[in-house]
Amino acid sequence: MTDKSDEELMKLIKEKKSSALEEIYDRYIKLIYGFTFKFMNGNEESTKEVVQLVFLRLWTTKSGYDSEKGSFVNWILTINRNICIDYIRKERIHREKQINMMNPSPQESSAVSDEAAAGLLQDELSAAKSRLSSAQYRLIHLLYWQGYSLTEIAQIENEPVGTIKSRLHQSLKRLKRHLELGER
């Protein structure tokens, strides 16, 4: 199996060759584990559950990987992120229901905001290197790593969705510029 390309392995996985799935595991588990660990805010139990779901998706996916549509790493991390978002949103709905049951006052958005901000402290260091403003960095973090939608972020930030969209536009352009300049 070690001589096979990622695309060949995915074809073998479709034919239910479990040794091919093991090979993909060996090649990419560090990447998948590290990515998921960050997404799950360092919760090892959730990380394990999500990693299992990622490999289950690889095992059962009907669409498969097409090397013409981009790199394998990009493909696998996109799947990984989608599963993380599904997982985290379900958890969030569950948690918010519990909060509402205990305290039905309309404090929800600021509570989420505080919680998100607390999670950001640790990452504030890495924000410096990315040269984004704190609002831009917060947006990227909430959107990419915390799975909030643009509309939800607009509510958290108490700003119009249009402002959030244009901020994302600016943030990504800025990131791109720094990447090109090799300033990261």
Add this chain to the structure above:
Amino acid sequence: MDGPCKQLIPYIAGELTEKEEKQFKHHLDQCKTCSEEYSDMSGAWNFLQYDFKEKEVPAALKKEVMEYVLATESERPSSRPASWLDSLKKQFTPLTSGLVLAMAAVICFLGLNSPYFQEFKAALQTDQIATQTLNTWSFEGTDINQRELTGIAAVIQEDKSKKLIVQMRNMPALKGSEVYQVWLLKDGERENAGIFKPDRKGTGTLSFSLKKDIRFDQIGITVEPDDTSRQPRGKKVAGTG
């Protein structure tokens, strides 16, 4: 940004519906401004996925993942259990006698003395907890040469969940990866309600959890080339009403 160009940001953030995404991809091919912006921004977006630190992976994880994947896979409804009666008992034991009463009409209609329905009735009588039958149907084969094809369906309410139970007899044998797929029909729209494969005698059972607010008028069964159909691709073999 105006018109379709406004969708660029939600597209990158993965927030468009499947239909909107398709439309926007088409726009992207035509619009130079959007395609340039997209190329810039998606590069940055994809860069974000590497913004994490490597973490030591627990040594036991591989075994757990592989076991989880293979065990979950084997639970998927690819083949039916040896005895339909056993599986029936397992799937909705226990049911109330209310279900038996509601089924009686269907049983009468299809032949009270048939051993199949005697067995079915016996299986339903093992019930203990509050289960309510909301509706029942009988199936007829669509092919005139398949007169012996019969079946019944019931929607039951068990605690807070709703289930569709389908029991079919004398279903024609399937080839290769073919499966029977059940569809719920409402105003010409069809919604998937699960797949099953009959045994060698042509007997098949399906138990499918329904959405809370589901509404439908009829049930149809088609033979599909494999288990991936989102809309019917194959021939209808049985239907209600």
